[in-house]
Amino acid sequence: MDSVRLSQQMKFIAEIDKLKKVVRESWLVDATRKETDAEHSWHIMVMALLLSEYSNQANIDVFKVMKMLLIHDVVEIDAGDTFIYDKEHVKDQKDRERKAAHRIFGLLPPDQRSEFTALWEEYEALKTPEANYARAIDSMQPLLLAYLNGGCSWRIHSIIKSQVIATKKHMGNGSSSLWEYTQDLLDDAVKKGILKE
């Protein structure tokens, strides 16, 4: 056993415990509190596994999708969660996250640093079917939570339906059918009075 290698791996494992401290703008289904990035990452991995049949491209590599989703938010340990409707904070998001990826994945042994960095970059670039499907799932989950919890984050931040459509329509690049389903949810949310038209 290479003890330097294992100690690098363990240092990374200890460091990423901090993802449990990054609180998102999404509220739980029961609306009692916001969820953490670690909880979100777990939830979207279950979704990605269950819903892969709706990916636009058949036979995508679901294992790769899950690995992307597993580590894609780790950069928020340094960069913080960026609320998608916060235009000011979104401006330098890429730059903050790139620096974070360099520091945090840099804790790993070289081969795993390269592997994790490549997964993160593929996800960010949105050029492969796996990245587009992963992104669709990542984007759908907070909408689903908002729909189920009575629109907590929409109400708190005065978000209206056209803003949701504008920031989430890219979902169609990964899954037309999940985007269609999501639009039906939004229409229903308007009907229920939990989202403004």
Add this chain to the structure above:
Amino acid sequence: MDSVRLSQQMKFIAEIDKLKKVVRESWLVDATRKETDAEHSWHIMVMALLLSEYSNQANIDVFKVMKMLLIHDVVEIDAGDTFIYDKEHVKDQKDRERKAAHRIFGLLPPDQRSEFTALWEEYEALKTPEANYARAIDSMQPLLLAYLNGGCSWRIHSIIKSQVIATKKHMGNGSSSLWEYTQDLLDDAVKKGILKE
């Protein structure tokens, strides 16, 4: 798109949000609070991916390991978290968890219900290299957290080293080298005065 199928999948996805409400006896590295089952599930999946080279059997199916770890704690939504040192609560754990698996995986369409139930049963049976490795990782993570946070749960529950060894030695079935590393951590924890001999 089969709308009955999708609505069953979405019902399951909404139901498992409750895993974010199941609080474990493990404290975060910074000792500020206990972690949730959803956070734990995410953390052990990162560990399983990073540390697979230490599995006793070479070339295990890491994707299967991750799927097992992704869903293995979902039963705790109904059955609750069972603290491994709580002998009274451990007694009927299997029975409580089996009922929970039946109800919760039963929300899914038949093919996915079978797949998730099979993954959960394989994990529980501990007869395959993947299950034994997954279990070793699942068992190692709370020890690692306790070591890093100054022994919170050991102190609160007056756990001594021989109890830890007795309940965790099965780790060696999945990974001799990680079990060896863990024993070194425990020796060091005793030296540091955060675990009683």
